[in-house]
Amino acid sequence: MWDPSPIPCIWVHITLPGLSPYEKKKYVWKMLYIYMLGYDVDFGHMEAVSLISAPKYPEKQVGYIVTSSLLNENHDFLRLAINTVRNDIIGRNETFQCLALTMVGNIGGREFAESLAPDVQKLLLSSSCRPLVRKKAALCLLRLYRKNPDVVNVDGWADRMAQLLDERDLGVLTSSMSLLVALVSNNHEAYWSCLPKCVKTLERLARNQDIPQEYTYYGIPSPWLQVKTMRALQYFPTIEDPYTRRTLFEVLQRILMGTDVVKNVNKNNASHAVLFEALALVMHLDAEKEMMSQCVALLGKFIAVREPNIRYLGLENMTRMLMVTDAQEIIKRHQAQIITSLKDPDISIRRRALDLLYGMCDVTNAKDIVEELLQYLSSADFTMREELSLKAAILAEKFAPDLSWYVDVILQLIDKAGDFISDDIWFRVVQFVTNNDDLQPYAAAKVKEYLEKPAVHETMVKVSAYILGEYSHLLARRPGCSPKEIFVILHEKLPTVSTTTIPILLSAYAKILMHTQPPDQELQSQIWAIFNKYESCIDAEIQQRAVEYFALCQKGAALMDILAEMPKFPERKSSLIKRAEYSEADTAEQSAIKLRAQQQPSNALVVTDQPPANGATSPVPVGPLSLAMVPSMITTEDHTSTDQALSQQNGSLTKVDPQHPSADLLGDLLGPLAIEGPPGATVQSEHNAVSRLEGGPDAVDGSAIVPVEEQRNTVQPIGNIAERFHALCLKDSGVLYEDPYIQIGIKAEWRAHHGRLVLFLGNKNTAPLVSVQALMLPPAHLKMELSLVPDTIPPRAQVQCPLEVVNLRPSRDVAVLDFSYKFGTNMVNVKLRLPAVLNKFLQPIPVPAEEFFPQWRSLSGPPLKLQEVVRGVRPMPLPEMANLLNSFRLMISPGLDPNPNNLVASTTFYSESTHAMLCLIRIETDPADRTQLRMTLASGDPTLTFELKEFIKEQLISIPTAPPQSPAPAPPPAAQATPQIPPNDPAALLAGLLS
Amino acid sequence: MGIRFILMVNKQGQTRLAQYYEWLTLEERRALEGEIVRKCLARNEQQCSFVEHRNYKIVYRRYASLFFLVGVDNDENELAILEFIHLLVETMDRHFGNVCELDIMFHLEKAHFMLEEMVMNGSIVETSKANILSPIQLMDKAS
Helix, strand or coil: CCCCCHHHHHHHHHHCCCCCHHHHHHHHHHHHHHHHCCCCCCCCHHHHHHHCCCCCHHHHHHHHHHHHHHCCCCCHHHHHHHHHHHHHHHCCCHHHHHHHHHHHHHHCCHHHHHHHHHHHHHHHHCCCCCHHHHHHHHHHHHHHHHHCHHHHCCCCHHHHHHHHCCCCCHHHHHHHHHHHHHHHHHCCHHHHHHHHHHHHHHHHHHCCCCCCHHHEECCEECHHHHHHHHHHHCCCCCCCCHHHHHHHHHHHHHHHHHCCCCCCHHHHHHHHHHHHHHHHHHHHHCCCHHHHHHHHHHHHHHCCCCCHHHHHHHHHHHHHHHHHCCCHHHHHCCHHHHHHHCCCCCHHHHHHHHHHHHHHCCCCCHHHHHHHHHHHHCCCCHHHHHHHHHHHHHHHHHHCCCHHHHHHHHHHHHHHHHHHCCHHHHHHHHHHHHHCCCHHHHHHHHHHHHHCCCCCCHHHHHHHHHHHHHHHHHHCCCCCCCHHHHHHHHHHHHHHCCCCCHHHHHHHHHHHHHHCCCCCHHHHHHHHHHHHHHCCCCCHHHHHHHHHHHHHHCCCHHHHHHCCCCCCCCCCCCHHHHHHHHHHHCHHHCCHHHHHHHHHHHHHHHHHHCCCCCCCCCCCCHHHHHHHCCHHHHHCCHHHHHHHHHHHHHHHHHHHCCCHHHHHHHHHHHHHHHCCCCCCHHHHHHHHHHHHHCCCCCCCCCCCHHHHHHHCCCCCCCCCHHHHHHHHHHCCEEEEEECCCEEEEEEEEEECCEEEEEEEEEECCCCCEEEEEEEEECCCCEEEEECCCCCCECCCCEEEEEEEEEECCCCCCCCEEEEEEEECCEEEEEEEECCCCHHHHEEECCCCHHHHHHHHHHCCCCCCEEEEEECCCCCCCHHHHHHHHHHCCCEECCCCCCCCCEEEEEEEEEECCCEEEEEEEEEEEECCEEEEEEEEEEECCHHHHHHHHHHHHHHHHCCCCCCCCCCCCCCCHHHHCCCCCCCCCHHHHHHHHHC | CCEEEEEEEECCCCEEEEEECCCCCHHHHHHHHHHHHHHHHCCCCCCCCEEEECCEEEEEEEECCEEEEEEECCCCCHHHHHHHHHHHHHHHHHHHCCCCHHHHHHCHHHHHHHHHHHEECCEECCCCHHHHHHHHHHHHHHC
16 A cells, blocks of 8 residues: 555645745645545645645635545635636636636536626637637636536527527537537526527537647537537537528438448447437437338348447437337337347346346237246346346236236245345236235245255245145145144244244144144144244244244134234335336335335335324424424334334234234235334234233323324434434534435534534435425524525435524533425425534643633632532543543543543633633542442533533433433434334343443 | 446455446445446456446456446436446546557546546546546646
């Protein structure tokens, strides 16, 4: 690895006064180099920025280039430079103008947009300016436009834009075209007058009229400008003017027909770049049929050539073609070739082929394509298997000619790529089987076949256990399918499976036992023995099932009701299809979070299907309820409340309809996955159902909880908001809030009484988040300024919103961010505490003994010096307490106090009213009783002394992981979506026993 | 937006030049570069020049020991970018005369000047080699 020692060396050099311009330049470049190699360079930014104002070109140039590489648009230093930059832009020196325009074009932010836009526009349109300045002005304006769309909202801008396209200089034209693309993509109507100009430009290029030699590339007139122009044309919905349309089609026809394969690679690439863009434009314009089939023919040729780039692009463009026209039939003719591409040595090409096959699949060719995918699955590389199996599953479901084929496909998938089959896939097959009576014996027979194979994947065991448990009795008359034999086959697998599968097996045993008519004593004793064995299992889920089934088995008639066959599922949209959209981007990114997000709607369906158990007539609106869920509720573990809610529903329903509890059982089998639980809650509800039958009022009256439970299905934050807040109080960057749709990260810098936070709002979806609103509710002592938060966050984009904080005076109040957004029909509103807390304005400072004691003495008595005996302190060893204080930026000075049980700390507090203020702290602990201590605080400001004392006290008393009572509205109840201790985590259980 | 970043990496995977047109933190850059280098350098001549990575498409080209990797949006014209890389190399060639890895290493500033003339904010500004090189030549003459 590279030796990082030069870093401090350069740092020393760069900050030396009196460097010659050459040396300064040299060190700034070295700094950039180090940064480029991936080392954090947090020094020298000022030096780079200061070079911008150097009088000579070479220094200035370095300053501009390095600044635009090192800083981002929100950096404070940029503000220092804004005046110099403006002077350079409006100055007379062309070269300076270019440098300044380029930097603003690369990193200019909103402030630049506001102050510079008119000047940049003037340059772009000026007739006296040389092309080399104007081309940069065009792209600079593009940047400013993106930062603030109002900069081009001037009257007549569209006409000027059209004039710009008459430009002869190709450099200016290239840049202007980029600007135009951005403008028309937002609002094509305003720029219709540019359309004929674009066509004219294209014609000029295609006919090679008046193109300087310098701009032809291997004989092709600027391929990049051609591509850009055709891209711009794709943003106009249609071309109405017949003359323009005809001209354009002539040009396109020429490109389509006139592009030949040549030997020179570069020429070939360049001409094909133009050709592919022309193809895209033809597709967009929905040309005559003849031209379309010409395009498909070309693409058909491309996907079979040897040159891999062309093959890749051929497949990619064919996929696009599927979307825009009904060229399906013609494309289908190439199916065989596409399937061959699925076996290409290049993964990029295989991916394209898979995408295309997926897109072109319909009822007529589904069987072929899916079988092809299945075959390929066993040889496909691991990175693709998950996507492949998911797509095969979806196609099988969507286009299945008959359901038995569908079952076959899914079982094959599980057999061949069990590791890559997500739970959704096998849940779906279970749903289908349950809902189709004809399918049940077939599926049962089929899974039995698979189970008899020597090595069976665990997912196969799961699905088999489920299906055999439910439907094996339908096979009872076939040879080898007696309950006992089925039990033996299943039971063989038990030693090989993990704890998540054992519960399903136990359920299957219980069901088999129930279906055994007449009762088989031997089987019964065998199964009872298993239940007995697992009654003491360490896994709570398994243990509970074993206990309950054992109890149930002895119930006789009641057993029949509870273990009856599952009722039909309500029809629901496949969650797989939604999932596929996510996997487009990157299969490796498939995370549990997303799955959860997609599961949610179906879960909601299950729950809302149930009549409200507590008699509430309508779902209560979201707002008040979430507030009603007071801290006491929050601290109860979520898991229990879920169960209570479920049991409540179940309990009351059992009396009405004995079928229902089992309905819930299945609902649960699919439901809890949405909340990350193992298929666990299932039996819990059953258990409670049992206790109801026995008359034991085991289930707590959960009526108040049920509606909360219901609305929890809207959006659940991931992780504990309070914990995240506390973590952020101690560090400067991290995640503030996360739910399935959005992640809010925070990054903070603190300098004296100023703070600069950046909120990172990241949309995790492939759909935009709309109506995004962020409102700051600052306490009186903080001045906060949140930059504009965009109304919409585009799919998978991250938006940064800087937030300026000024601390006016000491206080422990906390700022609150009222954040809301809309996703689909879900309106989400959260109130988040911001970690702009007292300790952020502290700066640890060591104070030597000879200074400490005079200071300590001079601050005598209240209100500057306060003393308090604190009781109920969380007991912790002294070093831990020292660490805690250190983490709050209170610097411990060991050795100042002769008593080793005491701690002495010092720090500086910054605020606008107090400026820098030294604070001294002494904590005396009692080794005999760690729950109490005496704390003495001294500073030059009475409020500060008091606030800091209270602050430290809070930290010492409260347990940081538990949410303290906050002045702000309590975090939404969903904060607890994930139970803190998974009930089936053996380690957690043990810990619980020991404490 | 077009071009998101341009990387020059040698075949050992060391970054020789990196220019980003969107802001990524240092950690993000390090991670991204590592992933891309691992993905692209493992590919052979018979494979195509495009790699899909996260929400980018990487268009890359190899010249002797040096890889040029350009990250673009998914809907960018790949071949146009591929030839743009070649234009960049030809431009460097014209200036350095038979450009090699060392030229870029030791004249990092020159490479940056050229890029600066060619790409701005992720869009192509200039494709004429004479125009791209004229500021550098002026400076060379002055010094």
